[in-house]
Amino acid sequence: MDTLEARWAKLEPHAVIYGPDDAEKRPVVLLFHGCGGVQGHLDDYAAEATRAGWRSVIVDSFAPRGWSRAYGLTFVCSGTRFWGFERAGDVLATIHGMSRRDDADPTRVVLAGWSHGGWAIMDLMTMALESEAEARIGGAGPGLLDGVKGAFFSYPYVNFGTRGAKRDWRYRPKVMGVIARRDHLGAPKLHEAVYARARAAGCEVETVILEGTHAFDQPGEALIGLSPMQRDEALFRDNVARFGGFLGSLHGPSPLGGEGGPAGVG
Secondary structure (H helix, E strand, C coil): CCEHHHHHHHHHHHCEEECCCCCCCEEEEEEECCCCCCCCHHHHHHHHHHHCCCEEEEECCCHHHCCCHHHHHHHHCCCCCCCHHHHHHHHHHHHHHHCCCCCEEEEEEEEEEECHHHHHHHHHHCCCCCCCCCCCCECCCHHHHCCEEEEEEECCCCCCCCCCCCCCCCCCCEEEEEEEEECCCCCHHHHHHHHHHHHHCCCCEEEEEEEEECCCCCCCCCHHHCCCCCCCHHHHHHHHHHHHHHHHHCCCCCCCCCCCCEEEEC
16 A cells, blocks of 8 residues: 555656746645546646646646556546545645645645546545545545645536545535536536535535536547537636636635746656
8 A cells, every 4th residue: 555655756757737937835726637537628727726826736647557548438437446535545645745845835725626536535525534444545644634725626426436425524625516417427416415515514615507518628528429528618718717716715826927837747
């Protein structure tokens, strides 16, 4: 079983960090992709974080394991491999790793997840972290989440095998939940059951239901009209702006101009 340090050592070479070109200690948002792996739309969210004055890191959970997009679509999307509670260890390791950077503020952290990434974060919210078996990682404890002030979920997977609606949430970040009305993986009522758990725990929760499908912001999902997942450019752009507004609501630094490219890898 990996320790936090060992897992971050595997993830870090494949983690792309964005942010203002300075050494200022800034709040940081961690972006976790869906079961199809890292795709280009996450760059737009990271650039929006830069405009809001935040650092961000796109965490690739597949490359360190030698998995391709095809592997993810076949095995992870089907639920054969790598459930949310297992990936929660990647979330913990990234919090640990980024907290050791001089230019990242470990007291102001946001976790952001798309589909499978949202599943991992929601499962983590239910963990006492009293046993290494919970997230399949050693060295983690509940104090590691003290700096997590927010959680942003875009069409998180909330169906079979997830814990967010079935167990009490143990942490209280401010939550934004983006629900797709035509999400073939889970109707809005399943999503609202998860957010009811978050509210019961004392989280400030806002949800929005968009007239789109699962993965409405991902590129290349149209599949000649045969896929239940359809990209919607307008919803995508609105959601990027929503993401920036959520970060701004957490009292981050003043917005910056420019698009904001990667500040480095690892």
